[in-house]
Amino acid sequence: MSGKSFERDSSGxxxxxxxxxxxxxLAPLAEGMAGAFGLTDDAAFLxxxxxxxxxxxxxxxIAGVHFFHDDRPADIAWKALACNASDMAAKGAAPVAYLxxxxxxxxxxxxxxxxxxxxxxxxxxxxxxxxxxGDTDVTPGPLSIGITIIGSVAAGAFIPRGGAKAGDHxxxxxxxxxxxxxxxxxxxxxxxSTLTDDQRALLLDRYLRPxxxxxxAGPVRSHARSALDVSDGLIxxxxxxxxxxxxxxxxFDDIPLSPPARAALAANPNVRDSILAGGxxxxxxxxxxxxxxxxxxxxxxESGIRVHDIGVLESKITTVVLxxxxxxxxxxxxxYDHFSR
Amino acid sequence: MSGKSFERDSSGxxxxxxxxxxxxxLAPLAEGMAGAFGLTDDAAFLxxxxxxxxxxxxxxxIAGVHFFHDDRPADIAWKALACNASDMAAKGAAPVAYLxxxxxxxxxxxxxxxxxxxxxxxxxxxxxxxxxxGDTDVTPGPLSIGITIIGSVAAGAFIPRGGAKAGDHxxxxxxxxxxxxxxxxxxxxxxxSTLTDDQRALLLDRYLRPxxxxxxAGPVRSHARSALDVSDGLIxxxxxxxxxxxxxxxxFDDIPLSPPARAALAANPNVRDSILAGGxxxxxxxxxxxxxxxxxxxxxxESGIRVHDIGVLESKITTVVLxxxxxxxxxxxxxYDHFSR
Numbered sequence: 001m002s003g004k005s006f007e008r009d010s011s012g013x014x015x016x017x018x019x020x021x022x023x024x025x026l027a028p029l030a031e032g033m034a035g036a037f038g039l040t041d042d043a044a045f046l047x048x049x050x051x052x053x054x055x056x057x058x059x060x061x062i063a064g065v066h067f068f069h070d071d072r073p074a075d076i077a078w079k080a081l082a083c084n085a086s087d088m089a090a091k092g093a094a095p096v097a098y099l100x101x102x103x104x105x106x107x108x109x110x111x112x113x114x115x116x117x118x119x120x121x122x123x124x125x126x127x128x129x130x131x132x133x134g135d136t137d138v139t140p141g142p143l144s145i146g147i148t149i150i151g152s153v154a155a156g157a158f159i160p161r162g163g164a165k166a167g168d169h170x171x172x173x174x175x176x177x178x179x180x181x182x183x184x185x186x187x188x189x190x191x192x193s194t195l196t197d198d199q200r201a202l203l204l205d206r207y208l209r210p211x212x213x214x215x216x217a218g219p220v221r222s223h224a225r226s227a228l229d230v231s232d233g234l235i236x237x238x239x240x241x242x243x244x245x246x247x248x249x250x251x252f253d254d255i256p257l258s259p260p261a262r263a264a265l266a267a268n269p270n271v272r273d274s275i276l277a278g279g280x281x282x283x284x285x286x287x288x289x290x291x292x293x294x295x296x297x298x299x300x301x302e303s304g305i306r307v308h309d310i311g312v313l314e315s316k317i318t319t320v321v322l323x324x325x326x327x328x329x330x331x332x333x334x335x336y337d338h339f340s341r
Numbered sequence: 342m343s344g345k346s347f348e349r350d351s352s353g354x355x356x357x358x359x360x361x362x363x364x365x366x367l368a369p370l371a372e373g374m375a376g377a378f379g380l381t382d383d384a385a386f387l388x389x390x391x392x393x394x395x396x397x398x399x400x401x402x403i404a405g406v407h408f409f410h411d412d413r414p415a416d417i418a419w420k421a422l423a424c425n426a427s428d429m430a431a432k433g434a435a436p437v438a439y440l441x442x443x444x445x446x447x448x449x450x451x452x453x454x455x456x457x458x459x460x461x462x463x464x465x466x467x468x469x470x471x472x473x474x475g476d477t478d479v480t481p482g483p484l485s486i487g488i489t490i491i492g493s494v495a496a497g498a499f500i501p502r503g504g505a506k507a508g509d510h511x512x513x514x515x516x517x518x519x520x521x522x523x524x525x526x527x528x529x530x531x532x533x534s535t536l537t538d539d540q541r542a543l544l545l546d547r548y549l550r551p552x553x554x555x556x557x558a559g560p561v562r563s564h565a566r567s568a569l570d571v572s573d574g575l576i577x578x579x580x581x582x583x584x585x586x587x588x589x590x591x592x593f594d595d596i597p598l599s600p601p602a603r604a605a606l607a608a609n610p611n612v613r614d615s616i617l618a619g620g621x622x623x624x625x626x627x628x629x630x631x632x633x634x635x636x637x638x639x640x641x642x643e644s645g646i647r648v649h650d651i652g653v654l655e656s657k658i659t660t661v662v663l664x665x666x667x668x669x670x671x672x673x674x675x676x677y678d679h680f681s682r
Contacts, residue, residue: 035394041502041503042398042502043398043431044396044397045397048394053386055385055386056386056387056489057474058442058475058476059442060478062478064481065480090384091386099398101487103401103403133399135399135401137403139483141403141480141485142480144480144485146442151384162382
């Protein structure tokens with residue numbers, strides 16, 4: 001791991017230099033990875049398991065875009081790794097290691113970086129991977145956290161986004177829309193005043209601490225035709241799963257919602273759009289061939305994560321969500337899109 | 342590859358949306374990589390060569406920090422990949438693939454992104470790797486280009502930064518300081534007025550288009566004890582090679598300089614500090630055990646890249662550079678350091 005030094009304020013509450021940042025706070029996250037050299041090298045190595053393919057995803061998160069400047073540092077760190085681990089789950093892969101590039105607007109407070117490292121530790125422990133390298137920089141821009149995650153999957157078993165066929169059933173894990181409502185709450189805590197404190201806390205937690213569905217990686221790898229995670233909104237990601245030649249008509253009432261999301265929807269019907277188009281769910285959309293549905297559902301059941309059959313992919317139809325009277329729901333925006341907000 | 346859309350200005354000279362950015366300009370860079378899925382997936386896979394370790398490095402470059410906002414886009418792209426490929430050379434590894442995360446302040450001009458992609462194409466063709474994935478985002482900050490490079494090395498053959506022993510000779514490739522002088526020229530083109538246009542162009546090129554010493558990866562892998570690339574200044578990186586227990590006294594006159602650097606130094610003795618402490622050389626520092634020197638020098642000679650023996654690592658000495666009268670040169674700053682500039 002290499003980095004630029006922070007030489008100012010070495011006697012204060014801020015990090016004194018790059019060596020302190022890396023060796024005190026980050027190197028413990030690389031313990032046990034021989035190829036990480038305690039983050040003292042410019043590069044790292046991994047020995048792939050025999051008969052395995054390595055899987056890669058690289059999704060940075062940027063303050064003011066993917067999280068709030070004043071989010072808790074442990075939550076920021078968790079989210080940075082969780083977004084990337086979610087891609088591994090969708091591909092049927094198990095996370096192994098990750099590289100971290102930190103672009104910091106200034107030398108961080110020791111308390112802040114300690115909490116950030118704690119969040120990374122919690123996440124990597126939960127997801128089964130360790131830090132092996134990266135870089136630190138000072139940036140004139142906002143805090144930016146780049147993660148490249150490395151996963152492992154049996155050779156040839158990677159589950160692509162494309163390749164679903166007409167007749168495949170589409171399953172969605174967990175519940176949809178909670179993170180979008182959590183984001184609305186994060187922006188304006190006075191929202192959803194008819195919900196209980198616990199319900200609001202659940203929504204906020206879904207936004208701040210996404211839970212990649214790694215327990216579903218096995219069922220996906222063994223029984224799915226294609227899969228992706230819901231990061232940019234259900235409809236946008238359904239369209240990606242369907243590809244250019246297929247579509248799916250999903251009944252809104254078939255979309256799994258949490259009790260808080262149901263309560264928020266009951267109090268305000270406009271919440272429906274946020275549920276359908278909001279991002280950050282990090283649930284999985286999984287296309288399963290008819291002959292594999294029983295095995296997939298059994299295997300998913302054993303994982304402890306609920307999956308819901310929300311419809312069938314068909315040729316020559318557009319992907320839509322239907323209201324209870326069968327009318328396609330028109331959305332102001334079909335999914336997360338920075339420029340059109 | 343995933344990304345956020347750019348929906349404004351779709352009729353103008355700027356990219357209309359994320360699909361155009363990725364599919365028109367970036368996907369061609371992934372041609373031939375089956376596991377990249379034409380950049381239509383959220384993740385990619387690689388099948389490691391049997392008996393090999395994979396090597397990873399992740400170094401972003403940020404406008405205003407590592408390059409100038411108005412550098413030519415092809416040069417920016419080249420530099421982004423070259424910095425990372427340089428780490429592979431130092432580890433004895435061969436680049437295989439890379440992930441690219443682009444954080445753009447706004448939807449880019451089509452001309453800009455086309456030239457950027459051309460720069461990436463030239464670099465990946467030169468370095469022997471291809472794009473396999475990544476992400477695009479809109480950022481409130483400056484343009485930032487994150488590369489994670491993936492290399493391959495025979496299992497167990499990774500050359501670490503640490504591990505040099507007393508008595509090892511230190512070799513440096515090419516010439517030192519050109520990039521630092523090129524950076525000075527980039528800031529103020531009126532500098533070094535005694536140099537010829539060609540000499541100034543060479544210095545500028547060394548800064549704008551660093552050449553990773555990949556041809557030395559084989560000699561390093563086969564004969565070196567430890568190595569790293571010179572990215573933060575010769576003295577700082579010599580100290581890293583020496584580690585906590587060793588040091589080296591290098592005579593300034595033994596440091597290989599290019600004819601333009603010699604000319605600049607002759608005209609202004611203060612140039613010496615820039616040569617010693619400036620970054621961005623991307624030459625290699627290589628520690629070789631005495632019994633391997635002959636084989637290393639022969640092998641390096643066959644690579645076509647010059648290497649120079651600049652001294653011997655010793656116990657219990659500090660790393661210094663000595664002037665012609667044998668006095669250690671005191672530097673205002675020992676190497677690149679963003680905060681203390």
